[in-house]
Amino acid sequence: MSGTVNPRLVGVGVGPGDPDLVTYRAVRVLREASVVFVPVSDGHGPYGPAPGPGVSPADRPGTAAGAGVAPPGRAEVTVRAHIDHDRIVTLPFRMAGDADYLGPARVVAAALRGDTDGGGAVAGGPTVAFATIGDPNLYSTFTALAAAVRTLLPDVELDTVPGITAMQDLAARSGTVLAHGAETLVLLPLTAGVEAYRGAVADFDTVVAYKGGRALPAVRGVLADAGRLDGPAGYAVYGAALGLPEQDIRPGAELRAGETGPYLSTVLATRRARWPR
Numbered sequence: 001m002s003g004t005v006n007p008r009l010v011g012v013g014v015g016p017g018d019p020d021l022v023t024y025r026a027v028r029v030l031r032e033a034s035v036v037f038v039p040v041s042d043g044h045g046p047y048g049p050a051p052g053p054g055v056s057p058a059d060r061p062g063t064a065a066g067a068g069v070a071p072p073g074r075a076e077v078t079v080r081a082h083i084d085h086d087r088i089v090t091l092p093f094r095m096a097g098d099a100d101y102l103g104p105a106r107v108v109a110a111a112l113r114g115d116t117d118g119g120g121a122v123a124g125g126p127t128v129a130f131a132t133i134g135d136p137n138l139y140s141t142f143t144a145l146a147a148a149v150r151t152l153l154p155d156v157e158l159d160t161v162p163g164i165t166a167m168q169d170l171a172a173r174s175g176t177v178l179a180h181g182a183e184t185l186v187l188l189p190l191t192a193g194v195e196a197y198r199g200a201v202a203d204f205d206t207v208v209a210y211k212g213g214r215a216l217p218a219v220r221g222v223l224a225d226a227g228r229l230d231g232p233a234g235y236a237v238y239g240a241a242l243g244l245p246e247q248d249i250r251p252g253a254e255l256r257a258g259e260t261g262p263y264l265s266t267v268l269a270t271r272r273a274r275w276p277r
């Protein structure tokens, strides 16, 4: 038996936005990790250029949006609310067009090997964490990143720490029971298409829509057709930017025709008699 320890990459769920919604295990893993990577837009998304891999946000000219500087991502804000070590490193991702995971994976693999990123900012060790909003096993960048890291470092051990999902946060904030007794529950992204959503609304008691900001008019239409926007067959609730200063939670009935939402938009539709309960 050799004493060699395989490098370990842990995807850590840090909840949808409110720093309070983080588990003790998440905080412990983030504190103990040799490096904590936090995702940030690479500049091809809505925020303009990011500072580059391995650059500490403390070195940025500012942390707010504007002047071509990417604001800290949600995961980073939550991580910094709990962790004060200096091993937090931004990891730029292309968040528009063709996603690139190999570039970020090379930076993570270097940290797992204990290398630097060339700029001296990443000096890792055997356990590296990647913080991600919500849960790392639900529509998370971590899935593709981990797969790309494994192609570079086949002996890497992959692990996750569960996080509170946007679905759960919206249920709690809106007083919505997700499922009870024999009721059925389904979650789907609107990127799967409006017809998939229409089918789910026909077949399931509670339907959760992710990634539906741009498709909000279609979501509203499907729910209205089914009598599930504001009765008689059920009620819906819309939640955007949960846990953030601009949080917006409303009954589906208050959605205006043609209104779109931001990327961080979630819609719950239940078959309950009224909302809120």
Ligand SMILES: C[S@@+](CC[C@H](N)C(=O)[O-])C[C@H]1O[C@@H](n2cnc3c(N)ncnc32)[C@H](O)[C@@H]1O
Residues within 6 Å of the ligand: 016, 017, 132, 133, 134, 135, 136, 138, 139, 140, 141, 164, 165, 166, 167, 209, 210, 211, 212, 239, 240, 241, 242, 243, 244, 263, 264, 265, 266
């Ligand atoms: C890439 S998925 C991430 C899901 C996340 N891993 C989870 O467990 O909830 C992004 C989608 O999650 C939902 N979401 C995540 N955070 C949210 C928030 N703070 N407010 C509203 N919806 C959110 C939205 O539907 C958004 O389009």
